[in-house]
């Protein structure tokens with residue numbers, strides 16, 4: 001790798017979104033006087049009578065959670081998207097809006113209140129992957145639903161108030177902006193080069209072996225060259241698949257294994273229950289054939305240099321572009337060593 005990338009301010013191109021990030025490696029030595037967060041100690045109790053996600057507890061709408069043993073999925077009655085929304089269009093001069101129909105669901109990963117993904121058994125994480133597959137199938141086949149977003153917010157500083165291991169799935173009529181960008185980039189690349197964008201990218205990353213954190217037979221986990229968040233990472237299947245439904249049994253196991261490995265490394269990094277937002281980007285479910293799509297899971301963690309120091313996206317980043325100090329390479333080196 002060019003030594004210029006280690007010393008000089010530069011911008012890096014995100015091949016999936018077409019956006020740039022400013023990297024300032026010379027700044028990593030400046031003293032820190034910024035905000036510190038209170039360290040998040042994990043709750044050790046396996047059942048919390050006050051938790052609305054624990055088995056047998058009553059939720060705010062009066063529904064009682066079953067005594068579930070693996071994963072449990074329910075519709076979020078206070079979701080951002082609602083099923084009975086009309087698909088209206090509003091156009092008035094320069095003002096333009098559209099009705100957005102959708103479904104929001106909550107997925108409990110485990111009945112055990114005290115666990116998080118890194119603590120879970122691989123076999124139980126395979127059940128989580130299969131639950132994601134079931135939701136993708138069911139929601140993707142629903143009329144007027146054209147995209148399914150699976151994601152997790154972990155930790156209070158990511159806006160998640162309940163420590164019970166859970167994620168969400170939002171499914172909607174329109175194709176979200178980030179997904180549209182990634183569709184266009186992968187489509188353009190396939191048309192021009194005749195090969196898959198992420199397939200060629202992971203091939204280069206595996207050859208260079210500077211940003212790869214771990215891998216197994218079916219998956220590679222790496223810090224993308226264009227990472228914005230300090231320890232941003234991606235889990236990418238080595239085989240090109242438009243969505244998670246294409247996973248074989250072996251690949252499900254390998255995916256679960258990488259999921260556990262990455263999140264364990266995250267927890268070990270600052271000796272804390274590491275907060276992040278993670279999400280799976282995959283092809284839309286509008287019935288079209290997306291042969292360019294290569295699904296992947298991304299992790300955007302806010303912590304910068306300890307359990308209590310987080311990165312903010314303010315000032316220059318709000319007005320100009322994303323910026324980072326530690327390089328993707330040094331972040332990868334650190335995570336790889338854990």
Ligand SMILES: [Zn+2]
Pocket residue numbers: 047048051052053054055112113164
């Ligand atoms: Zn709970």
